[in-house]
Amino acid sequence: MPNEALLDPVVVARLGNLELRARRILDGLYSGHHLNIVRGHSQDFSEHRPYNPGDDPKTLDWKIFGRTDRLVVKQYEEQTNIGAVVILDDSASMNFSEGGRLTKLEYAKTLAAALGYLATRQGDAIGLVSRQTLLPPASARGHLERFFDALEKDRADGVWKMSDVSGKLGRPLKKRGFAIVLSDLMEDVDTVLSSLRALAARRHEVIVVQLADPAERDLPFDGPVIFTDMETGEKIETNADAIRSAYQAAFEARRQQFSQAFAGAGIDHLFLTTDTPFDKGLGAFLTWRAART
Amino acid sequence: MMFGNPAFLWALPAALMPVLLHLFNRRKPRAILFSHLALIRLAHQQRMPKRKLRDFLLLVLRTLLLLFLVGLFARPVVRQGGILGGEEGRTIVLLDVSASMGATFAGRERLDSAREEIQHVLRTLPADAEIGVVTFSDRVETEQAPTRDRARLIGVLSGAKVRARPSDVLPALKAAAAMAHGAHPGTVMIVSDQAANVWRAATASRGKWEGADPRTRYVVAEVGEMPDSRGIVDADLTLGEEGNLRGRASFLGNRGAAPSGWTLELNGRTVGKGEAALSGGRTDETTFQAQLPEGGYYSGKISLTPDAMAFDDVFHLAGRVPKGFRVLLIDGERGGGPSDSEVYYLKSALESPRDPRIESIETVTPDAVAGVKLTDYDAIVAANTIELGGRESDLRGWLENGGGLLLAPGSKWPKSSGQVLGLLGTSGRVHRPVVVKAPSIAAGRLTPVAGLAGFEWNQVKVDEYVALTSGEPGDAVITFEDGTPLLVQRRMGKGNLAVLTTTLDRAWTNFPSKPAFAPLMRELVASLADPLREQTSLQAFVDEPVRLKLPEGVRSVSIVAPDGAVSSAGIDREGHLDWTPPPVTGLFDVRTDRPDQWFRVAVNMRDLLSEADTRRTREADVREALPGSTVQWVEYRAGSSNLLSAVQGRDITNALIFFLFALLLAETLITWRPSWRPA
Numbered sequence: 001m002p003n004e005a006l007l008d009p010v011v012v013a014r015l016g017n018l019e020l021r022a023r024r025i026l027d028g029l030y031s032g033h034h035l036n037i038v039r040g041h042s043q044d045f046s047e048h049r050p051y052n053p054g055d056d057p058k059t060l061d062w063k064i065f066g067r068t069d070r071l072v073v074k075q076y077e078e079q080t081n082i083g084a085v086v087i088l089d090d091s092a093s094m095n096f097s098e099g100g101r102l103t104k105l106e107y108a109k110t111l112a113a114a115l116g117y118l119a120t121r122q123g124d125a126i127g128l129v130s131r132q133t134l135l136p137p138a139s140a141r142g143h144l145e146r147f148f149d150a151l152e153k154d155r156a157d158g159v160w161k162m163s164d165v166s167g168k169l170g171r172p173l174k175k176r177g178f179a180i181v182l183s184d185l186m187e188d189v190d191t192v193l194s195s196l197r198a199l200a201a202r203r204h205e206v207i208v209v210q211l212a213d214p215a216e217r218d219l220p221f222d223g224p225v226i227f228t229d230m231e232t233g234e235k236i237e238t239n240a241d242a243i244r245s246a247y248q249a250a251f252e253a254r255r256q257q258f259s260q261a262f263a264g265a266g267i268d269h270l271f272l273t274t275d276t277p278f279d280k281g282l283g284a285f286l287t288w289r290a291a292r293t
Numbered sequence: 294m295m296f297g298n299p300a301f302l303w304a305l306p307a308a309l310m311p312v313l314l315h316l317f318n319r320r321k322p323r324a325i326l327f328s329h330l331a332l333i334r335l336a337h338q339q340r341m342p343k344r345k346l347r348d349f350l351l352l353v354l355r356t357l358l359l360l361f362l363v364g365l366f367a368r369p370v371v372r373q374g375g376i377l378g379g380e381e382g383r384t385i386v387l388l389d390v391s392a393s394m395g396a397t398f399a400g401r402e403r404l405d406s407a408r409e410e411i412q413h414v415l416r417t418l419p420a421d422a423e424i425g426v427v428t429f430s431d432r433v434e435t436e437q438a439p440t441r442d443r444a445r446l447i448g449v450l451s452g453a454k455v456r457a458r459p460s461d462v463l464p465a466l467k468a469a470a471a472m473a474h475g476a477h478p479g480t481v482m483i484v485s486d487q488a489a490n491v492w493r494a495a496t497a498s499r500g501k502w503e504g505a506d507p508r509t510r511y512v513v514a515e516v517g518e519m520p521d522s523r524g525i526v527d528a529d530l531t532l533g534e535e536g537n538l539r540g541r542a543s544f545l546g547n548r549g550a551a552p553s554g555w556t557l558e559l560n561g562r563t564v565g566k567g568e569a570a571l572s573g574g575r576t577d578e579t580t581f582q583a584q585l586p587e588g589g590y591y592s593g594k595i596s597l598t599p600d601a602m603a604f605d606d607v608f609h610l611a612g613r614v615p616k617g618f619r620v621l622l623i624d625g626e627r628g629g630g631p632s633d634s635e636v637y638y639l640k641s642a643l644e645s646p647r648d649p650r651i652e653s654i655e656t657v658t659p660d661a662v663a664g665v666k667l668t669d670y671d672a673i674v675a676a677n678t679i680e681l682g683g684r685e686s687d688l689r690g691w692l693e694n695g696g697g698l699l700l701a702p703g704s705k706w707p708k709s710s711g712q713v714l715g716l717l718g719t720s721g722r723v724h725r726p727v728v729v730k731a732p733s734i735a736a737g738r739l740t741p742v743a744g745l746a747g748f749e750w751n752q753v754k755v756d757e758y759v760a761l762t763s764g765e766p767g768d769a770v771i772t773f774e775d776g777t778p779l780l781v782q783r784r785m786g787k788g789n790l791a792v793l794t795t796t797l798d799r800a801w802t803n804f805p806s807k808p809a810f811a812p813l814m815r816e817l818v819a820s821l822a823d824p825l826r827e828q829t830s831l832q833a834f835v836d837e838p839v840r841l842k843l844p845e846g847v848r849s850v851s852i853v854a855p856d857g858a859v860s861s862a863g864i865d866r867e868g869h870l871d872w873t874p875p876p877v878t879g880l881f882d883v884r885t886d887r888p889d890q891w892f893r894v895a896v897n898m899r900d901l902l903s904e905a906d907t908r909r910t911r912e913a914d915v916r917e918a919l920p921g922s923t924v925q926w927v928e929y930r931a932g933s934s935n936l937l938s939a940v941q942g943r944d945i946t947n948a949l950i951f952f953l954f955a956l957l958l959a960e961t962l963i964t965w966r967p968s969w970r971p972a
Contacts, residue, residue, distance in 0.1 A: 238336075251332055
């Protein structure tokens with residue numbers, strides 16, 4: 001089992017380099033999981049590739065191992081031709097954190113880095129789309145570094161519109177692909193849903209990882225507070241104690257609303273808070289994905 | 294609005310404490326950059342209006358809580374109806390101090406409750422209000438003219454004591470009217486138990502009493518509850534002919550009264566017990582008797598099991614058992630037959646039937662007196678006797694030492710002027726027919742002689758009598774029509790001398806054959822033997838003068854009341870004590886300057902039957918007594934100051950307590966947060 005303390009978001013955040021973060025996370029995961037972002041069972045064999053830790057042992061080609069004493073795994077058409085794109089919400093609201101935790105953006109970047117690292121290790125193409133970045137998916141040598149650079153450079157700013165960002169996916173994800181949305185989903189449900197439905201209509205498989213700071217869920221503030229909207233600058237003076245329960249109920253209702261809407265549209269949805277250890281967060285994502293495919 | 298304790302109003306600014314705390318503790322809002330305000334706005338719109346309302350309510354509630362708390366201590370009273378001293382004339386307080394006001398509830402006298410109620414009123418009336426006080430029973434006991442001097446009024450109230458007298462408000466109403474001096478009559482407050490007898494006379498007068506003014510406002514306040522009560526309304530104890538004390542007592546049971554045991558105590562001993570069959574509104578009577586040593590005084594009481602109305606649970610009794618006396622008859626002329634004897638008719642009067650007070654009767658001739666020890670006798674009758682064989686001086690000495698002597702003439706008495714036995718001077722015998730004048734029975738020495746009242750004295754004919762020397766001292770008890778005395782009595786030393794100026798037999802008069810002769814002679818001889826004979830009853834009533842015969846030789850007396858108060862009383866020429874008992878019931882010690890001569894007088898209340906009636910006066914009766922006037926009836930309610938509420942307004946202390954609790958409850962409900970509810 002991994003040392004949970006070492007995978008705590010706060011500890012991981014101290015590792016300034018995203019690549020290091022990704023390795024730390026995945027190192028922790030290898031010991032207990034068989035990792036694969038994209039896992040399919042198409043009957044059309046495509047090629048062999050060397051075995052990587054984390055690959056499902058079932059995919060090992062034992063005949064080759066018997067003849068050559070090398071561990072290789074069989075890849076099928078579906079797996080080899082699919083590229084994954086991380087859609088990263090880099091709006092100003094993603095810069096929120098409370099109590100010294102990682103911002104949602106930092107958490108999302110770390111999660112994206114780990115996914116990119118994992119995908120590259122498994123020979124899958126990985127790309128990144130945000131308001132500020134467009135990195136088409138590729139698996140070529142050196143692509144991962146560009147992926148990490150793009151993540152590093154991305155800054156939280158402005159207002160996020162899912163439609164704008166998803167529109168960028170036309171070129172990088174020409175073939176049937178795999179979109180992982182990392183966002184706090186502060187947009188209107190219908191707007192988000194219509195954008196993602198368009199992606200799903202193009203036979204892309206869409207996974208939405210909704211991120212939230214625990215403070216956004218619990219509203220742990222006391223007494224009179226002036227809230228300022230990070231995206232619009234709007235202010236509301238209120239009493240946190242007075243509105244807490246109503247806020248929590250509204251937050252949960254909104255989460256449920258997203259969950260139900262996504263389920264109805266065939267879109268996978270995962271809710272994570274930024275205090276969730278990365279191994280658990282990513283592990284949960286991968287396990288959950290495994291169960292879905 | 295008035296306040297019972299206005300000093301507490303200084304604490305009113307404390308009610309602003311919640312507002313001040315709210316202002317001082319107002320926190321500066323913390324600025325927080327938040328990801329998105331949509332949900333915040335939603336929650337804010339849902340909750341903040343309620344929250345602001347809640348905070349405002351809490352502020353108001355807490356301010357009111359403190360206000361009401363201060364108000365509670367200040368005892369606010371809301372004015373009602375303008376029945377106030379100073380505003381519309383004077384206020385006169387009539388305080389009932391009759392016996393029923395001494396009823397005790399939970400160890401507290403009803404009068405004390407009334408006093409407290411009035412003092413509440415005095416404290417809250419405006420300082421410039423003129424207030425008068427009248428205490429009353431069936432008469433005005435004390436009066437305090439209207440004044441602004443509260444200390445004086447409090448003094449009058451504090452000095453008021455329960456009087457052993459019945460109630461009648463009418464004299465007090467008149468006194469209150471007189472206090473108005475023709476000005477606006479103002480308000481009259483009648484503070485009483487408002488028992489049935491308080492308003493009886495006033496109701497009967499239907500407002501036609503002196504000073505009645507329909508402009509007067511009346512506040513009629515009941516004080517104290519009306520208990521189930523039983524009482525003794527009358528009792529007496531007299532000496533029966535057989536020598537026993539025979540008594541009788543009447544009881545009254547008020548509503549709800551149960552049978553009660555009675556006890557008779559005399560001279561410190563219980564001499565009788567029984568049970569009075571009492572129930573609501575029912576009376577019962579009982580008789581009893583007791584044997585006491587003769588010749589002594591007795592005192593005690595008949596009592597019922599005590600109840601709240603103690604004044605009618607005891608009836609005091611006192612009296613005297615006359616001593617048995619010995620009589621010596623000196624028969625100056627014995628004839629051949631018994632009826633020839635000078636004392637035949639007298640002896641018959643004393644012995645047929647025999648007077649139970651007589652211990653012995655002995656008849657001797659004048660010659661035989663020489664062998665008689667005079668001090669063995671209490672009374673001597675010398676009939677037709679002019680000499681005693683040289684013992685005349687002994688007779689005088691015996692007489693002056695306290696003996697009682699009756700002299701009656703006869704044929705041996707001198708026809709012309711002369712001395713009889715050295716005791717009496719006569720002008721000689723008068724031979725002419727005269728008629729006896731009817732004596733005054735109602736007042737005078739013949740009062741205790743029963744049977745004389747209807748007697749026709751003009752039937753008594755006297756043919757011959759002895760005229761006494763003019764200037765001979767003595768009181769003519771019975772005279773002829775021309776004023777000449779028939780029976781004379783006078784003091785000689787410590788003794789009593791009586792002279793009948795005609796014969797004791799029928800030689801000179803037909804009197805011995807008349808019905809009045811026997812009772813007159815019995816009482817005459819008894820009075821000579823025992824001067825206190827009529828003093829068998831030592832009963833008196835409060836405030837009613839009593840005349841008591843004192844033992845011989847007593848020159849001064851002091852009277853000790855049951856409460857220990859000592860007073861003196863006058864003694865008249867005839868040795869009677871003239872005394873008016875104060876309005877206190879009980880056994881009063883009459884102490885004389887002779888240590889061996891003292892006795893007790895029982896003083897009771899009159900009209901116990903009406904005063905013991907615990908029914909309340911009906912409001913309609915009071916309105917009938919005060920036609921045209923505004924009458925505010927203040928019903929008794931336990932545990933509250935009703936008079937204060939009625940006169941000054943409504944005492945809202947209870948309402949404040951109620952609101953205080955309501956506010957506390959509201960505050961608790963508003964701030965209550967169940968433990969299961971998320972924070």
